[in-house]
Amino acid sequence: MSSDWMIRAANLGKAYEFYPHYADRFKQLVWGRFKTYYRHHWVLRDINFETLRGKSLGIVGRNGVGKSTLLQLICGITYPTVGDIRVQGRIAPVLALGAGFDGELTGRENVLIGAVMLGLKRGEVRDRFAAIAEFAGLGEFIDQPVKFYSSGMYMRLAFSICAHVDPEIMIIDEALAVGDAAFRDKCLDFLNRFRAKGSIVLVSHDTKQIAQMCDDALWIDRGRIRASGDPQAVVAEYEAASKAERDDPARFVIEEASSAAR
Amino acid sequence: MRLQTGPAPKFIDRLIEPFVSAYRHRELIRVIVWRELAQRFRGSAIGWIWAIMTPLVMLSAYTIIFSGPVKISSTPDQAGVAVYALSIFAALIVFNLFTELANRAPTLLHENAWFIKKTIFPSDVLAWIALLRALVYAGISFLLLLAFKLILSGTLPVTVLLMPLVIVPFCLFLLGITWFLSALGALTRDVFHLVASLMPILIFASPVFYSVRELPAQTQVWAYFNPLAGYMEMMRDIVLRGTAPDPLVFLSAAAVSLLFFWWGHAVFRRYRSILIDVI
Numbered sequence: 001m002s003s004d005w006m007i008r009a010a011n012l013g014k015a016y017e018f019y020p021h022y023a024d025r026f027k028q029l030v031w032g033r034f035k036t037y038y039r040h041h042w043v044l045r046d047i048n049f050e051t052l053r054g055k056s057l058g059i060v061g062r063n064g065v066g067k068s069t070l071l072q073l074i075c076g077i078t079y080p081t082v083g084d085i086r087v088q089g090r091i092a093p094v095l096a097l098g099a100g101f102d103g104e105l106t107g108r109e110n111v112l113i114g115a116v117m118l119g120l121k122r123g124e125v126r127d128r129f130a131a132i133a134e135f136a137g138l139g140e141f142i143d144q145p146v147k148f149y150s151s152g153m154y155m156r157l158a159f160s161i162c163a164h165v166d167p168e169i170m171i172i173d174e175a176l177a178v179g180d181a182a183f184r185d186k187c188l189d190f191l192n193r194f195r196a197k198g199s200i201v202l203v204s205h206d207t208k209q210i211a212q213m214c215d216d217a218l219w220i221d222r223g224r225i226r227a228s229g230d231p232q233a234v235v236a237e238y239e240a241a242s243k244a245e246r247d248d249p250a251r252f253v254i255e256e257a258s259s260a261a262r
Numbered sequence: 263m264r265l266q267t268g269p270a271p272k273f274i275d276r277l278i279e280p281f282v283s284a285y286r287h288r289e290l291i292r293v294i295v296w297r298e299l300a301q302r303f304r305g306s307a308i309g310w311i312w313a314i315m316t317p318l319v320m321l322s323a324y325t326i327i328f329s330g331p332v333k334i335s336s337t338p339d340q341a342g343v344a345v346y347a348l349s350i351f352a353a354l355i356v357f358n359l360f361t362e363l364a365n366r367a368p369t370l371l372h373e374n375a376w377f378i379k380k381t382i383f384p385s386d387v388l389a390w391i392a393l394l395r396a397l398v399y400a401g402i403s404f405l406l407l408l409a410f411k412l413i414l415s416g417t418l419p420v421t422v423l424l425m426p427l428v429i430v431p432f433c434l435f436l437l438g439i440t441w442f443l444s445a446l447g448a449l450t451r452d453v454f455h456l457v458a459s460l461m462p463i464l465i466f467a468s469p470v471f472y473s474v475r476e477l478p479a480q481t482q483v484w485a486y487f488n489p490l491a492g493y494m495e496m497m498r499d500i501v502l503r504g505t506a507p508d509p510l511v512f513l514s515a516a517a518v519s520l521l522f523f524w525w526g527h528a529v530f531r532r533y534r535s536i537l538i539d540v541i
Contacts, residue, residue: 016539025540026450075382079535091382100381109297116293117381 005050006169006199007057007074011083012047014069015040040081043069044223047083051216056200058214058231060207060238066223067203071095071173074201089168089199092118094159094175103147107138107157110146114158118165128164135190136160137183151178163190170194171201176209188213207235280386280437280527287387295394317403321351321410344414345502352407352501353470353494359400360436360490361461366392367440368447368454375541385537386530389440393433411501419504427512428496435489435519438526445530448537469494486511489518 017038019025024037031037044066051057061067072078073085075093100117101110111132115125133142136156141149149157155178162170170191176184191200191213204210210217210231217231219238226241227234284291303310325347370388377383412418447453468490474482475495485491492515496507 017536026452029446029449077379077382078538093382095380100377100383102376104301105297113290113293113297114381116290117377117383121289122293 004053006053006055006089007049007051007085007087007201009047009049009073009083009085012044012073012080012085013042013082014044014066014073014078015042015081017041042223044073044220046224049216049218049225049228051199051201053089054195054197054199055215056195056202056213058210058217058234059201059203059220060205060210060217060235061220061226062242065220067220068095068173070220071171071201071203075171087169090119090166091169091171092162092165092167093171093173094155094162095171095173101146101154101157104145106145107136107142107149108133110157111142111161114161115165118162118167120165132160132164135163135186152180152183155179156183159187163194167198169199169201173203174205176204177206207239211235276528277524280523283384283386284390287384290384291387291390291394294391295398298391298395299398313399313402314406317351317355317406320354321347321406324350344410348407348410348414348502349473349498350470351403351410352497353468355400355403355407356432356490356493356497357465357468357470358403359396359432360439361464362396362399363392363436363440364443364457365454365461366396367443368451368457370440370444371448371537371541378538379541385534386441386527389437389444389530392440393436396436397433407501419500421500421504421506424500424506428493428500428507431516431519432493434523435493435515438519438522438524441526441530442522445533445537448541449533464490473498486514489515489522492518 017028018041019028019038027035028037047070049057059067059070069078071093072095073080074087075091075095076087100114102113105113108129111129112122112125115128115132116122120128136142136159138153138156141153142157146154146157155175159172159175159179172191176187179187188209194200195213200213202210202213214231217228217234218225219227219234221241227237303312325343328343328346328350367389370392371378371385374383374385374388378385378388408418408422443453443457468488469485473495474485474491477485492511495511496515499505499507
């Protein structure tokens with residue numbers, strides 16, 4: 001097998017535990033060896049894919065099918081229930097709204113913490129601060145507490161930090177949707193240049209973006225890969241299915257799956 | 263950030279793992295501790311003075327109470343009141359450091375949910391951050407203790423230099439407790455209330471207002487089963503009494519602390535993958 005992969009998932013699955021009563025969680029802790037108090041809800045199952053170095057991956061799918069969970073697994077924020085996910089390279093995640101900022105702190109302070117968290121040294125952050133602030137384009141608001149930011153301003157800051165920490169993999173979860181057109185174009189320009197040296201994992205409901213930016217695409221439906229491969233084809237298939245299947249509320253039913261898998 | 267998988271780690275790797283993680287994330291720890299300290303005093307005009315005022319008020323309160331209205335069996339005569347107040351103060355530094363962390367630990371992961379759920383954040387590092395922050399305040403109290411000892415007896419005992427021998431194992435003990443309680447507290451919020459209701463009992467179960475040496479000989483051994491007792495007495499030994507700590511007390515306290523440290527970390531590690539999904 002090629003050693004040139006950047007992200008590799010093998011039989012990856014993630015289940016959350018659902019407890020009927022709050023106290024059951026405590027009972028599980030004490031008596032877990034003898035009895036199971038929860039039922040598993042499989043958010044992702046049988047996920048297999050491999051992204052090569054320098055290639056970009058697009059992920060499409062409807063709300064609540066496990067796209068964000070997959071990104072969290074890639075980032076190592078949450079852990080697989082079964083299977084294996086491996087990543088080689090430095091990740092910078094621009095996850096959906098509310099990406100890891102402390103609301104009480106100013107934009108400037110969050111830049112320092114955020115960038116150090118992604119692996120920069122304090123000195124490096126200081127050197128790059130001007131560039132980060134300029135890219136974010138928040139003006140004087142950079143010294144205001146982040147809790148006063150709008151969702152667009154939030155995303156500007158988050159994207160700007162991630163763009164300046166020398167990542168090898170950028171993970172973008174629908175973040176571009178909240179930016180205004182001018183900023184979105186700036187981000188897309190950046191990502192197009194970034195593609196030359198790194199990988200992008202892009203979750204987006206803008207299927208055109210996926211088709212343009214990505215070398216590979218996954219369509220996730222109810223926790224499984226429904227189609228994968230050429231982005232144009234996957235996106236077309238997804239759109240056709242969306243039209244045909246309409247908005248089916250049965251999607252959100254918690255599966256009565258067997259809880260034996262752990 | 264790389265996900266690490268591979269052969270099962272060796273025993274020695276397990277032992278040094280908590281330190282390796284803290285060292286690897288030292289920049290992050292430093293940045294966040296500094297931010298928390300700055301944040302605590304921002305918006306208050308006399309900032310750091312509050313950090314000194316609180317222990318000062320505490321110390322004066324004990325001196326006044328025990329020199330006037332309250333007489334308990336071990337309360338010394340008027341001349342000894344200041345010495346007695348310092349003795350309480352020394353023990354309280356240990357006790358307060360412990361309670362600050364024990365009270366905060368159960369909600370530690372909830373408080374920092376935006377970090378650990380939304381970004382790539384090493385959650386085991388939170389315990390180090392909480393410890394360092396609490397240590398700064400304890401440090402201020404400790405300097406006050408030294409200052410008053412100096413005023414009272416005109417000189418400081420050489421044994422003060424043994425302080426690292428006391429503080430290092432105590433910190434490891436505190437880290438273990440913090441890991442354990444934060445993991446448990448993430449799974450059920452009851453832990454927070456449980457800990458809070460145990461603290462008032464603990465202050466009397468620990469030798470704060472008395473000394474272990476005043477207890478009957480056969481009870482003394484039992485008193486040291488409370489790890490805080492050893493640290494309180496060692497603190498008094500090196501700062502107030504000017505004697506080296508009892509080697510037996512030191513060794514047992516250090517051994518218990520190391521066990522707590524590794525055990526607490528092991529528990530945290532064990533439940534780490536679940537914690538993220540429940541908070």
